[in-house]
Amino acid sequence: MRRKEGNKEEDILKAATEVFAREGFHLAKISQIAEKAGLSVGTVYLYFENKDHLLQRIFETLWEGLLDHSQKLIETPNLNALEKIDGIVDVVFDTFAENPSLGAVFQKEMHHVSNLKHTPFRTYFEQFISIGEKILAEGREQSLFHPETNLHVAVSFIFGGLRFSVHQWTLHPDAESLVIFRTGIKKIIRNGLSV
Amino acid sequence: MRRKEGNKEEDILKAATEVFAREGFHLAKISQIAEKAGLSVGTVYLYFENKDHLLQRIFETLWEGLLDHSQKLIETPNLNALEKIDGIVDVVFDTFAENPSLGAVFQKEMHHVSNLKHTPFRTYFEQFISIGEKILAEGREQSLFHPETNLHVAVSFIFGGLRFSVHQWTLHPDAESLVIFRTGIKKIIRNGLSV
DNA sequence: CCTTTAAATGAATTTGAATTCATTTATAAT
DNA sequence: ATTATAAATGAATTCAAATTCATTTAAAGG
Structure with a gap:
């Protein structure tokens, strides 16, 4: 045969x-x-099976990688909440740095995938958000973060900012701008814009 | 007739x-x-004329409103850069508060619209980004912002964060969460997460 | 070097919704 | 009232691309 x-x-x-x-x-x-x-x-x-399944598989692999790395990260001892957030930014940029097209697909098609029936994608997204909320709650307990910050708002804002920035980076995916994006985003998440 | x-x-x-x-x-x-x-x-x-033109008209109206209000805002005297950024957040939330569905469309379909031929939408987006960069540059001159922050990175991150947060808000668009989102986002942009 | 059968092909079919247009309806002018 | 015509209708048409499947190709076993 x-x-x-x-x-x-x-x-x-x-x-x-x-x-x-x-x-x-x-x-x-x-x-x-x-x-x-x-x-x-x-x-x-x-x-x-069909076109939808192609996109589905792409996201499945992507999310599993992101969640796996993020999960390991938050279980790492001797990292405080700020360092874990930096770690999340690194996980995301490392993921897309090796495959910039994936960043564009992630930005453009996430909504389509989460509308598909019979997929666990809402769950994946929720898990990621929940990891984010855990880190923020931890940071609050460690008195590293402002106590009045709303977790859901903060995580949504950071997720959206990160996702769109990755997409912007994929438009000119060189090594130099990668460093600029990584460090710039970490800085804003920690300290915001003002001095 | x-x-x-x-x-x-x-x-x-x-x-x-x-x-x-x-x-x-x-x-x-x-x-x-x-x-x-x-x-x-x-x-x-x-x-x-067709389905594309429907979406196109929706975005045209939306962008013109956003740009018009933002333009007026940055020309307002006696506002420093931080206040102008707060103003942008308000412009965006005011726009979508009166029409939450628009927020979902904006998040989901912006990429489709900017791919359409014969549209000025890349221009609209670029104008908005350019307004953001102007404000950040101003804040830097006024020594309100960290001098080393990369403008393009910061504006991308904030735009993405704002857009996605609005979309999340539209999932439960009540008055109370509107206030929580507005104030939470302003705080993060100014000061980040850390104390 | 046959034979078997999995793998690969791509033209033909199917599908499903966008778009059209011949027909109907309703208003305003005379 | 009648007529002219703009506005509205929705069944019929079109179209483009997803999906199928009868046919061909090529590796492995005897």
Whole structure:
């Protein structure tokens, strides 16, 4: 019998990420993805049930990576809440630094994915938010943070800011601007704008 | 001859905003919009060239309002940079407080609109960003802000945070949480999380 | 070097909603 | 009242792209 050559599933996901990043999910054509992956339209359907599932798998991998690293981070001893927040910023930027297209897809298509039926994506997002809230609550207990800050508001603001900044960074994803974004964002989260 | 009853154009835009907010642009059906506006599918096309133009008009009105108010704000004498930033937060929340669905559409569909050909939307966004950068530069000159903060990073982060927070607020758009979001966000932008 | 069968192909089919347009309705002018 | 015509309707058409599947290709086992 014939055997599979290379790793087509991976090739397809990589191609899909790039096409979704450039075109957006709805304008992306399966034919474009197939071409970029170097195979035919029909083959895409041997590996993925449909277009939605492609996006779903991309987000699944992404979220699992983010949550896994974040979970390890908050369990690290000898880190205070401020250091953990810096760690979260690093987790996010490290994730997207190795794959800038993923940052664009994350910014553009998260809402589409969370609307899909039969997906655990609202749960993933909620877990991430809940990790954020844990860190902030911890910081408050350690008297590092303003006690009156509303957790939900703070986490929403930081999540949105981080996500959009990553997206902006992906427009010119070089190493130098990566450092500027990372450090700039950490500084704002800690100290805000004012002196 | 027959004359137009009421303001159908307005009815359609209002209905479209609600349907786009709930379903997202691509899943929204013209038939749903027509039904919610209390008229037929064909009538929608008497008032708008196509589905894209509906979204386009919604964003046009939205951006013009935001830019107009922001422009007036930065020209107001006797406001320092910190007060101007508070003003921007207020402009944004005032805009969406009177129409929470607009906040959801703004968060979900901005990327679709900026991909449309023949639209000035990248320009609108750039103008808004440029207003933000002006305020930050001013604050730096007034020695109110950390001199080393990167303007582009700070503005991206704040824009993203503000946009996503508004979207989160629209999920439970009551007056009490509005105040909590407004004040919480202003505080974080000024002072960050740490004491 | 056949034979078997999994893998791959891409043209043909299906689908589903955007858009159109022939027909109907309602108002204003005469 | 009648007529002219703008406004409105919604069933029929169009269209583009997702999905399918009959056919072809190529590796592995005998």
